[in-house]
Amino acid sequence: xxxxxxxxxxxxxxxxxxxxxxxxxxxxxxxxxxxxxxxxxxxxxxxxxxxxxxxxxxxxxxxxxxxxxxxxxxxxxxxxxxxxxxxxxxxxxxxxxxxxxxxxxxxxxxxxxxxxxxxxxxxxxxxxxxxxxxxxxxxxxxxxxxxxxxxxxxxxxxxxxxxxxxxxxxxxxxxxxxxxxxxxxxxxxxxxxxxxxxxxxxxxxxxxxxxxxxxxxxxxxxxxxxxxxxxxxxxxxxxxxxxxxxxxxxxxxxxxxxxxxxxxxxxxxxxxxxxxxxxxxxxxxxxxxxxxxxxxxxxxxxxxxxxxxxxxxxxxxxxxxxxxxxxxxxxxxxxxxxxxxxxxxxxxxxxxxxxxxxxxxxxxxxxxxxxxxxxxxxxxxxxxxxxxxxxxxxxxxxxxxxxxxxxxxxxxxxxxxxxx
Amino acid sequence: xxxxxxxxxxxxxxxxxxxxxxxxxxxxxxxxxxxxxxxxxxxxxxxxxxxxxxxxxxxxxxxxxxxxxxxxxxxxxxxxxxxxxxxxxxxxxxxxxxxxxxxxxxxxxxxxxxxxxxxxxxxxxxxxxxxxxxxxxxxxxxxxxxxxxxxxxxxxxxxxxxxxxxxxxxxxxxxxxxxxxxxxxxxxxxxxxxxxxxxxxxxxxxxxxxxxxxxxxxxxxxxxxxxxxxxxxxxxxx
Ligand SMILES: Nc1ncnc2c1ncn2[C@@H]1O[C@H](COP(=O)(O)OP(=O)(O)O)[C@@H](O)[C@H]1O
Ligand SMILES: [Mg+2]
Numbered sequence: 001x002x003x004x005x006x007x008x009x010x011x012x013x014x015x016x017x018x019x020x021x022x023x024x025x026x027x028x029x030x031x032x033x034x035x036x037x038x039x040x041x042x043x044x045x046x047x048x049x050x051x052x053x054x055x056x057x058x059x060x061x062x063x064x065x066x067x068x069x070x071x072x073x074x075x076x077x078x079x080x081x082x083x084x085x086x087x088x089x090x091x092x093x094x095x096x097x098x099x100x101x102x103x104x105x106x107x108x109x110x111x112x113x114x115x116x117x118x119x120x121x122x123x124x125x126x127x128x129x130x131x132x133x134x135x136x137x138x139x140x141x142x143x144x145x146x147x148x149x150x151x152x153x154x155x156x157x158x159x160x161x162x163x164x165x166x167x168x169x170x171x172x173x174x175x176x177x178x179x180x181x182x183x184x185x186x187x188x189x190x191x192x193x194x195x196x197x198x199x200x201x202x203x204x205x206x207x208x209x210x211x212x213x214x215x216x217x218x219x220x221x222x223x224x225x226x227x228x229x230x231x232x233x234x235x236x237x238x239x240x241x242x243x244x245x246x247x248x249x250x251x252x253x254x255x256x257x258x259x260x261x262x263x264x265x266x267x268x269x270x271x272x273x274x275x276x277x278x279x280x281x282x283x284x285x286x287x288x289x290x291x292x293x294x295x296x297x298x299x300x301x302x303x304x305x306x307x308x309x310x311x312x313x314x315x316x317x318x319x320x321x322x323x324x325x326x327x328x329x330x331x332x333x334x335x336x337x338x339x340x341x342x343x344x345x346x347x348x349x350x351x352x353x354x355x356x357x358x359x360x361x362x363x364x365x366x367x368x369x370x371x372x373x374x375x376x377x378x379x380x381x382x383x384x385x386x387x388x389x390x391x392x393x394x395x396x397x398x399x400x401x402x403x404x405x406x407x408x409x410x411x412x413x414x415x416x417x418x419x420x
Numbered sequence: 421x422x423x424x425x426x427x428x429x430x431x432x433x434x435x436x437x438x439x440x441x442x443x444x445x446x447x448x449x450x451x452x453x454x455x456x457x458x459x460x461x462x463x464x465x466x467x468x469x470x471x472x473x474x475x476x477x478x479x480x481x482x483x484x485x486x487x488x489x490x491x492x493x494x495x496x497x498x499x500x501x502x503x504x505x506x507x508x509x510x511x512x513x514x515x516x517x518x519x520x521x522x523x524x525x526x527x528x529x530x531x532x533x534x535x536x537x538x539x540x541x542x543x544x545x546x547x548x549x550x551x552x553x554x555x556x557x558x559x560x561x562x563x564x565x566x567x568x569x570x571x572x573x574x575x576x577x578x579x580x581x582x583x584x585x586x587x588x589x590x591x592x593x594x595x596x597x598x599x600x601x602x603x604x605x606x607x608x609x610x611x612x613x614x615x616x617x618x619x620x621x622x623x624x625x626x627x628x629x630x631x632x633x634x635x636x637x638x639x640x641x642x643x644x645x646x647x648x649x650x651x652x653x654x655x656x657x658x
Contacts, residue, residue, distance in 0.1 A: 011522045330518045333479060334579070335507015335535035337500045413479050417518070 005347040008324075019316045020356035022309030023396065027360025027389040028367065030302035034385040035368035037298060039378035041291040048287060050133065051280035056247045056255055056262065058082055058090075060240050063272035077226055080274035081240040086266060090247065094261055096254025097247055101131050104219050105243040106227050110212055111176040112164045119160060119210045121177060123219030129188065131248050139171050139186030146185075147215040154182035158189050159209035175212070180222050182214060252281050302389070309356070310396035317349050317404035328408050329416025341409035342402075349401025350394065357393030361386055426586045426618060427453035427476060432485030434471050434641075445471040446482070447641035453587070458613045459620045460629035460649075463638035469622045470591055472638065476620060477512060477589045478505045490586050507535050511580025513590035517572040519564040525575050526551060526560040532582040550578040554608060570601035577608060587618035594628065606631055 009016040051057065060081025084102070091100055104123040109116050126142045128134065134141075137158050146153050154175065161170045161184070174181045190209065226239045247262075249255045259279060266275055321328070328341055336344075364386070368379035434446040445468045453459060461469050474480040475487065478494055481502075487494045489509055497505065511532075512518075519528045529547045530540045540547065551557050554574035556567075564572055573593060580588050590609070594602030610631060613619050621632065629635050630649060637645045 007522050326518070327520055330520060331531065331535070332503065333477070333506060333512050333518075334532045335503055335583075337503040337535070339500075340503075340535060414474055417479070417514070 001343065001347050002351060004344065005351045008348055009351060015316065016352060019313055020352055020359065022312040023306065023353050023356030023393050024360040024363065026302065026305040026309045027357050027393050028363040029305060030298070030389040030392075031361065031364025031381060031385050032367040032371075033298050033302075034295070035364075035379040035381040036371060036377060037291070037294050038380040038382055038385075039368070039372075041287060041294070042380055043378050044287050045284060048280050048284045051278065051283075052131070052133075052246075052248070053252055053281045053284060054249050054255060055131065055280060056249070056258065057278040057280075058245045058247065058262070058266070059276050059278065060243050061274060061276050062238075063274040077237045077239050079239040080272065081242065082245055082266075082275050083241045086269065087242060087245055089265060089269070090245070090262065093265060094247070094258050096249050096251075096258055098250050099127065099131065099248040101125060101128060101246040101248070102216060102242045103128075103244040103246070104216065104223075104240070106219070106223065108177055110160070110164065112173065115164055117160065117163055117210060119177070119212050121219070122211050122213045123216045124213060125216055128213065131246055132190070135189045137187040137189050139184075141186055141188065142213060142215050147217045150217040150221050151215060152180060152182045152218060153185045153215070155186040155188055155213040156184055157209050157211045158187045160212065161187050163210075177212060177214075178222065182212075182218075188213070255279065255281050303392075306392050306396050309393075310353075310400040313349055313352055313397065314400035314404060316352075317345060317401055318407070320348070321345065321404050321408040324408075325411060325416045325419040328411055329413050329419065332411075332413035333417060338409040342405045345405035345408050346398065346401045349405070350397040353393050353397025353401070354390075357390045360393065361390055364389065424455065425452040426455050426490050427451065428486075428488040429476075430486040432475065432482040432487060434468075434475065434480070435483045444641055446475070449485070449641075449643055451636075451643065453618065453620065455586070455618055456613070456616050457618055458609070458631070458633045460632035460635045461620065461622045461638060462624070462626075462629055462635060463644070467638040468641040469638055471641075473589050473591050473620070473622055477510050478502045503535075507532055508583050509586045511583070511585040511588040513573070513576050513580050513588060513593045515592040515595040517564070517569070517576050517596070519572055519575055519579075521564050524561050524563060525556060525567070528564070528575055529579045529582055531579060536583060547578075547582065550581055551575075553581070554578040568601075569597050570604060573597065573601075573605050574608065577605070577612075581612070581617070587620055588612070590619065590621040592622055592624065594623070594625075602628075 062078060063080055087100060087102055091097065101124065104121075106121040106123070108119060108121055110119040111117075122128075124142070125147060126144055129136060129141050139155070141155055142153065145151070154177070156164070156170060156175075164170065164175065165173065170184045170187065173184050175184060176182075190211070225241050226237055228237045247258070249258060259277070259282075262277065267273075331341065331344075365381050368381055371377055372379045429449060429451040432446055432449045433444065436443040436445055447468075449472065461472065463469050471480070475482050476489075478489065478497075482495055485495065489505060492505060492509075494502070494505060506512075520531070523531075526544070526547050527540065529550050530543065533543050533547070534540070548557065548560065551560050554577055556571060556574055556578070559567065559571065564575070567575065573596075577588075577593075588609075593609075594605055597605060606628060609619055609621070619632075621628075623629055633649055635645075635647050635649055636643055
């Protein structure tokens with residue numbers, strides 16, 4: 001039966017191929033587009049998940065229109081951001097909070113001997129690694145003792161360590177940051193380093209993989225709250241008590257319940273909006289919503305392209321039926337029932353649509369593969385996108401093949417035989 | 421005699437309703453055909469020969485009247501059963517051969533079997549034997565386009581025999597052929613009839629009709645004369 005259908009289609013190779021092309025493009029574009037979309041949203045979601053679905057990140061930001069604000073006029077020091085008092089208030093009044101991780105982030109340079117590198121000093125508490133999922137590669141992370149005694153110890157990111165210490169073991173060496181020397185006690189690797197997304201700190205500037213971690217207490221005694229940044233001919237000072245506070249909640253429900261109280265709490269004590277919230281779970285939900293819309297749009301485009309392909313098939317099959325009216329008459333005279341004729345033409349349509357579908361699947365899987373090979377876009381070909389695209393192509397064959405096939409079968413055998 | 425007739429027709433009419441005019445293609449025909457006979461149907465163009473043959477071949481239903489084909493009441497059969505009757509009981513040979521161009525000779529011969537659910541693999545020998553019977557045993561893989569008109573008509577004849585039907589219906593089978601090739605086809609019919617195949621053939625040529633046992637002449641949808649051909653055996657011997 002299928003063999004017979006192929007034989008009839010081979011009678012007009014070019015025409016059959018061109019007819020299939022509509023389905024091939026339709027199926028291919030559905031799978032490829034969904035794969036690229038899936039890849040992009042997967043990357044975004046992974047990045048958001050790294051921030052921790054149970055966390056809320058509060059960051060200090062320089063308020064807009066700063067020069068007119070009171071803090072800046074008093075001196076040349078920009079005074080803004082979250083305070084230690086804010087952190088205490090949050091701890092005291094926000095329900096469902098399990099831990100609060102304060103952080104100071106200072107951009108500076110780190111030196112070892114003659115080698116120096118720009119870096120970001122992250123002054124924080126020992127459980128930083130827990131909350132951010134940072135991995136200890138060598139030695140240890142900061143301890144409560146380090147913090148309590150304001151020890152001059154530091155932990156380096158592995159990448160920074162290998163730049164500073166190309167030839168020797170960095171452990172127990174002393175590096176210089178600002179005016180002070182710090183003993184290296186461990187090396188870590190940030191979870192987010194592979195995709196270079198700012199994850200736990202600054203929005204721009206320092207790459208994530210050149211951090212130097214010191215105890216919060218040590219930073220307070222070394223720097224105070226005011227840091228000075230010297231640029232080429234410029235001089236900038238800012239007073240920020242905490243650059244970032246990561247709030248860890250029991251669960252995502254607690255996160256959602258806490259957003260509104262957090263807002264009202266902070267807005268009560270901050271005249272200017274000098275802080276911002278990052279709520280990963282909300283970002284994640286938003287990413288999922290975006291993805292749903294994206295899939296819906298893609299689905300619509302795909303449906304339209306397959307519809308067009310289907311109409312193309314129907315058009316050709318109607319022409320074929322007219323062209324082969326006589327053949328239909330002959331077959332009817334030789335004993336073919338109506339349903340035999342329906343089957344024959346339906347099989348031909350299905351060979352076109354399923355054949356096109358199969359080729360489309362091959363291209364649809366191949367194109368994302370090439371995209372991933374020759375660009376840094378990530379693609380994910382999902383099983384269901386292949387299944388749906390292929391299923392629709394088969395359905396298109398049946399839906400658009402049935403009418404021409406029935407028309408063929410309902411021809412009067414004598415009229416059909418007389419047809420020239 | 422009438423008990424074993426393969427065709428029994430009583431008072432058949434066929435009226436084509438064309439809106440304003442009604443064309444009476446058959447105006448009351450009675451006919452019986454015995455197995456093994458060779459019948460020629462003659463008559464002027466428009467006299468109803470093809471209509472008659474179409475009804476005999478179960479391609480068309482009469483407007484009125486009865487038709488029994490090998491004991492089956494064909495006049496009131498549903499479409500699927502008519503298809504079955506055509507496939508099993510009747511072999512068609514057309515003026516314009518009517519082979520299917522995308523199929524090979526042997527596949528064309530196999531079509532009637534295909535619609536009886538018989539595969540070519542299982543009935544290859546049978547089909548091959550038929551190809552040999554019509555002298556095309558060495559052409560079974562050819563396509564119709566690669567054959568001459570006479571050869572195509574032989575394939576059509578082989579095809580008409582595939583299901584071992586009660587009778588072969590041939591509507592001007594030599595109409596598209598030159599006289600020499602036409603004679604060869606008629607010789608083939610003679611041989612088939614000699615082996616017992618029932619043949620009903622529409623023809624224009626008196627000489628062609630003279631090969632038949634029985635000649636039916638039609639006029640305005642009626643049988644004008646129905647005669648037994650006396651000189652038939654002598655021509656068949658040629
Ligand atoms: N499908 C049809 N519709 C209308 N009239 C028809 C049809 N088929 C045949 N006729 C008419 O019926 C009559 C007999 O036709 P036909 O049997 O084909 O004659 P023949 O084969 O003897 O030339 C003619 O008058 C013809 O015009
Ligand atoms: Mg005629």
